Amino acid sequence: MSGFTRRVEHALADPVLKIAVELTAGTAEAKRATAVAAFPDFEAARARAAAIKDHVVANLGHYLQEFEANAQAAGATVHWARTAEEACETVVGICKRAGARSVARSKSMLGEEIGLPHALAQAGIERIETDLAEHIIQLSGERPSHIVWPAMHKTREQVSALFRARHHEPHLEETIAAMAESARRHLRSAMLEADVGISGANFLIADTGSVCTVTNEGNAELSIVPPRINIVTAGIEKVVPSLPHAIHMLRMLARSATGAALTQYTTFYTGPKRAGDRDGPEEMHIVLVDNGRTDMRESGLAEMLRCIRCGACMNHCVVFRQIGGHAYGGTYPGPMGAVLTPALDGLSANRDLVHACTMNGKCQEVCPVNIPLPTLLRGWREKSWREGLEPQAVRRALGLWAWGVRHPRLYRLGSALAVRAMRMAARAGWISRLPLAGGWTRHRDLPAPEGTTFIEQYARGRRR
């Protein structure tokens, strides 16, 4: 049993997980549908969003240089990292030079991707998560299970029990408000005392050198403004040419993620504190991370670099809705994760991910930048086949079948025999146990073939 299969079985056996995932994803699905219906010509806006990203990805070097020059002119320091290790070394290096004992971190999927929480722990630096869900994840020692709602797999009751066990002054009432207040009491002073703030970026704006973050809790601001030093980590594909482009992408992002017109907090930062500013960090560092993105662009996955991390694909995925995010095993779950994880962590270890999809196309239908996720997954399957990563039994069975398909007479004979064999296994029209189809008949009955094949009957002259 592969790691994926084991995680799937574990997830399917957990009734609480199913309820938790369905609550959040189901609500998001309904809210997105309402928001999209109210949007004037969403299809045209979606095409424009895809075109903006395609243009940026095709001219990535140009916009990154423009961003670097403008961010530096505003007083920020720009660092480049080719790999996850380089990115973590850069961040940890800045923290160490500053003599930082603690960092206030605002959730960013790139941080998860490069293993930043682990790198900080290795360096002995205390990490305070400012995002409520990420705080829950930190307390329970887990990884995010969704890119927008990292703790979506947990119910309110589970979070309540966790807070009671781990907070200094836990909540007295079983209400969301009381629980949030308990987290505030636990976190706020530590947040304000952190030496360094680490945040991500939803967009990098090339012509101003600004960083844009969106949150619903204002926690990015808490990681950026109070600490003396701010470090922004961002994937290189986050750059957009100008503010109007960022605004267009924001309209698509918020509606696709939560159905809201805009997030509670949408902030643009340009450089560190200037003379005369009342607050803001003294130093601002921006770490631009490649970590395989350039390779993706060159190897047929350029369309994946359109992704703005809204989570709509997973919210609408029948597979994700059954197994949740942890079963995927990588940083990014759901359909976008099934495409990204093999690029980041290798195909051979993630062969299951690219097959565990029914190819129903819903993910592409709801993607705000129209990423052809099923086509990209099929591309991974073809690569896996070419490189010999598919199991021998599958290769042999499919090879035999494909040979038969190309020999119509033998195919006719084979299907006529198979139909007769299946009819022998049937009782009153149904087959409830069939060798070689155990996966099917374990869970459902197989309707037996009616009789002889259509082509046989047609050849004998039946017409109606």
Place this chain on the structure above:
Amino acid sequence: MPPSPRPSVALFVTCLVDAMRPRIGFAALAALEDAGCEVVVPAEQTCCGQPALNSGDAAAAAAIARQTIALLEPYEAVVVPSGSCAATIACHYPELLANDPAWLPRAQALASRTYEILTYLDQVCDWRPSAALDASVAYHDSCSGLRELGIKQQPRRLLSHVKGLRQVPLAGAETCCGFGGTFCVKYPSISNAIVEEKAAAIEASGADLLLSGDLGCLMNMAGKLHRRGASTRAFHTLEVLAGVADGPAIGEAP
């Protein structure tokens, strides 16, 4: 003026209909002839190659595509009683042969003449069924047909002409049933969890019959409904439209 010649169409029955439920193929013959078509059944037809395509064996899929193109290209139109197999020919053959200058134009030409049968009957033939059936039906939008070929209104419009038939809403009608070709065999427990929910929604609709346009999806849902002990019976939409839904439903002994 001589009468306009009847369009000659090739019926590609699909391997599932051929082996498992030939009566869908005969319903297709009946409906197409009623719509004024001259129907040809190429005897050498096998499978469109979708299992190879979706398993990643592009070379085998392309070889099967070439064979199928050669078989079907003499005909004015090709009709298929399955959105998913029609989409394989109409959408994926040109992708598979994109780097083959000799075959790409042939793939594109066939793609432009290949139709899912309900789309062909509704939009090309402007056919209206004369069938009658006193039943309530829930319709499941199969994914490939819906998203790759835009099959949404065609079956509902055709069904609205069947006397006595009442279409009832199905919650999550556009949600995948978990069949997914070989997906249901490769990941049986995920597939089961998906179809379990689908079957519950079908039962909750209260419909007498479940209809859809793809036999694979129908077998998946019918098999789960039967295992659950539900009374909902399953038919291919075409069987109702051709007036042959008075026979055994999917899985019922003749």
